[in-house]
Amino acid sequence: MNASGSLLAVSDLHVAFAENRTVLEGLRPEHDEDWLLVAGDVGEIVSDIEWALRTLSRRFARVVWVPGNHELWTHGRDPVTLRGERRYRHLVDICRELGVVTPEDPYPVWHGPTGPLTVVPLFLLYDYTFRPPGAHSKDEALALAYEKGIVPTDEVLLHPDPHPSPDAWCRARLTETERRLNALGATERTVLVNHFPLVREPTRVLRYPEFAAWCGTEATGDWHVRFRAEAVVYGHLHIPRTTWHDGVRFEEVSIGYPREWRRRGDAPGGLRRILPGLAAAAAAVEVPL
Numbered sequence: 336m337n338a339s340g341s342l343l344a345v346s347d348l349h350v351a352f353a354e355n356r357t358v359l360e361g362l363r364p365e366h367d368e369d370w371l372l373v374a375g376d377v378g379e380i381v382s383d384i385e386w387a388l389r390t391l392s393r394r395f396a397r398v399v400w401v402p403g404n405h406e407l408w409t410h411g412r413d414p415v416t417l418r419g420e421r422r423y424r425h426l427v428d429i430c431r432e433l434g435v436v437t438p439e440d441p442y443p444v445w446h447g448p449t450g451p452l453t454v455v456p457l458f459l460l461y462d463y464t465f466r467p468p469g470a471h472s473k474d475e476a477l478a479l480a481y482e483k484g485i486v487p488t489d490e491v492l493l494h495p496d497p498h499p500s501p502d503a504w505c506r507a508r509l510t511e512t513e514r515r516l517n518a519l520g521a522t523e524r525t526v527l528v529n530h531f532p533l534v535r536e537p538t539r540v541l542r543y544p545e546f547a548a549w550c551g552t553e554a555t556g557d558w559h560v561r562f563r564a565e566a567v568v569y570g571h572l573h574i575p576r577t578t579w580h581d582g583v584r585f586e587e588v589s590i591g592y593p594r595e596w597r598r599r600g601d602a603p604g605g606l607r608r609i610l611p612g613l614a615a616a617a618a619a620v621e622v623p624l
Contacts, residue, residue, distance in 0.1 A: 340368025340396060342445055342454070342526065343606040346570025347376040347403070347589035354593040356519075358603050359387055364395050370445060372454070372609065374570040374588055375530030376400050379597025381415040384427050390432045397443065399436040401456045402426060403530040403571060404549070408492035411502040419496030419504070423458070442519075445526070447610050452565055453519060457529040459509060461557065462502035465535050465547040473502065476548040483485060483601070485545040507555050516562050526609065528568045533558050534580055537587065559583045566609050575607075584612070 343364065350356045372414040377387045377400070384406055392398045405565070406426060409418045411546060417425050417494045427437045436443055438458040444451045463473040470476040480486050490503070519525070531551035532538065540545040550571060559567050566584045573591035577584060590596065595601045 338586040340366045340370065341373060341611060342370050342447070342566045342609040344372040344374060344528070344586060344609050345396075345590060345606050346374030346530065346568075347573060347588075347591050348373075348378070348387060349376060349590065349592055350378045350383050351380065351395055352593050354595075355590060355611075358590060359390065362391065362394070363605055368396045370397045370399065370454070372456075372526075372528045372568050372569050372588075373398060373400045373604070374528055375401050376405045376570060377403070379405045379408050379410045380413045381426070381429070382413075384426065385433075388430060388435050389433055392435050397436065399443065399454055399456050399528060399531055400436075400456055401438055401528055402432055402495055404460075404487075404489050408488065409494055410492060418494040419498065421496070429623065432624070433509075442515075449611075450524070452470070452610070453523050453525045455525050455527050455562070457512060457527060459512060459529060459531065459552060460482060460501055460505035461531055461549050462505040462552045463548045463556070464553040465538055465550050467544040467547060469593070470548075473548075478543070480545040480548060482579075483545055485543045487546065487549050494558075505552055509552065515560070519562065524563045524565050526566050526568065527559060527562065527564045530569065531571050532585070532587070533567055534585070536575070536580065537569075537578060537585070540574060541572070559585075566612075573616070611623045 348359050377384045427439050431439045438456045442453045442455050445454050463476050466476040470479050495501045495504040533555040538550050564583050568586050570589040573589050573595055575587050575589055577586055586607055590603045
């Protein structure tokens with residue numbers, strides 16, 4: 336039982352940066368029974384990812400991890416040269432050795448003051464359906480991004496093997512994940528954890544709208560309602576904030592790059608408490624879909 340602990344969350348730790356490693360080293364639970372949800376982009380190098388998750392798993396009662404796009408890169412500096420699905424499965428094996436929950440494991444149940452909640456770690460990727468204005472297909476979205484020079488490193492370092500493309504891998508993940516979610520009890524409440532936003536709306540504030548193509552999939556746009564989410568946790572955008580969609584609280588919990596959190600004029604805020612629920616922050620907004 337976890338009634339005396341909290342669900343805390345963080346994402347986009349990017350521990351390749353020395354400043355961010357220092358941030359991670361300072362992360363501590365509020366209570367011995369706290370759980371930590373890690374919503375992806377811990378790092379790019381397998382040894383860095385393992386160090387970070389090992390450090391956190393020794394401090395928190397339970398750590399739940401989902402991969403971001405950076406964990407899936409096959410980086411030239413990484414001695415581990417696995418690609419695509421094999422790389423992801425290697426990271427899952429490491430997590431299991433550390434006792435860290437992954438999207439491949441049974442969903443754990445967190446017992447809070449209002450009853451049990453099923454914590455659902457998701458690995459879904461993106462399928463280029465979050466398209467910028469004027470783009471009506473994947474090819475058009477990519478052409479606009481290349482024309483404006485807004486093309487993420489994923490297009491070079493994220494290999495979808497054995498799938499023919501990232502969007503094909505995304506479709507396979509969606510099918511399997513939806514099957515598991517449909518098997519949940521009809522009244523089972525959830526906390527959904529994904530690296531990418533489950534709805535399109537958070538990407539509307541991006542400085543470069545072309546980047547939205549690499550930020551999720553329209554296929555999950557109603558999952559927070561269909562699967563009875565008490566809260567949704569995500570990262571990737573490096574725009575930490577609280578928004579509400581259909582009465583469900585969405586928390587973007589990223590740390591981001593040092594240049595970003597320095598620009599905000601303060602050190603990173605550390606961990607976000609997801610549950611037990613706090614009063615909604617003044618800056619939180621209900622965003623219609």
